[in-house]
Amino acid sequence: MCDVEPRKYAYIPLLLNPVFPGEPSAASILLEMHHQLSLETSPRVRKRQPCKVQGCGQISIRYGLCSGHGGRYVCKMDGCDKLVTKEGVCTAHGGRYYCIVQGCTKQRLKSGLCFAHGGVSYCSVPGCNKTRQKRGLCKSHGGVAYCKIEGCSKVSNAKGLCRDHGGVTYCRSPGCQNLTQRGGLCRKHGGFSYCQVPTCNKGSIKGGFCRAHGHDHDGNATSPR
Template structure:
């Protein structure tokens, strides 16, 4: 009498046709031979027409069919209860025009509620900008940032506007600027220099202006493995110090230009495949891909979530 689970080892999802859940091959599949998706209406998936079409000739609404074999544009679905109205109801069976909305609780106000306290925008108690025709909300001043009148910088001879809650502009507010002549940027280091003027060591690869990420002096792009020794080539090299185009063994898979690493094939075509029937994904653990259980589960008893660090999931 209890819930029947998927027959796949360790899976706690409910079983479908075939004794497995949808993820592990259960359920009715789409009728085309080359499609393995779950079937919907007419024994087909959504991509192959497994949805009901609107009965009105020439209508292509497709999945928008709501009721009576028609989409919402042609009479399908519920309508406003007001006589002669064909609009979609929004509240208590009526559209917005005929009362399908919550009215402000303030006496004499018939505007729509916009706040949690049952009030409209004008009666929710929050202060608005004092500038004429402006309806923006305020926090700590009498005007919004757009209409707030800033004073001029108090520094002698400066015509810039002062920063908010300050009597000086950004240039004279005490923030250090780069000491390099002609540079007006803010100093971002204790040396008093802007980032570009601190003399940072650049990537050792010729012509690269990125910062090094490894102890070898290369950036993240040029520090992953060896590079081809062929002049002007920046592709990744194998143990012979050349790439597939300039002498390395290419992958034997048809139309593949990658280098061979495993049994005359690249990592993409030579890696182990998931042993689950019909799956062509790369195996990660116990001969299975991630979708079919090739991951380590949380070590806590009764938890089936994926382990992240220390053998436990994020929650534990």
């Protein structure tokens, strides 16, 4: 405070002494001094810097790195390395946003709606009514991500890798080595949901229905597109 306070009154000599012709006016000098003082005393504005990994053009998030290179915010639960979605936790640990339709407890996907209520995006190829996966395309039209191992043409499953190259995730239940099915859990520990049709005991695939009843549901329902 001692260093800044005297500078507030540095304009007094300018008011007492006239400015000679050809020199800047007292008003312009005062404005410049005020601008410089505000820059020194105001908090610095954080600028978004690009990722420091050479050749990467993504915006850095943390530690000077983008999400893909390790600068991401991860779930605060011990042992979980999934991305944060809400309130510091991932989707599997409760960081979910639910459908805005009254009475619906499903996770929202788009425009505040779940899959069943129209919260889906379709393939950008004209005439295709399949849901898009990546780059605005469905799987049939190339909307898939491939394994990042050089020379591998298989579809990635997790962490940018196919199953053969380690792209698998295991159940988060302590001591379990089974592969995850849903919510970070294997089928044995609850990572499984059944078809919504009361008489069906098959697992749900999309929209809460199994493969057989999902086609029937899509055919009877009015497309939200």
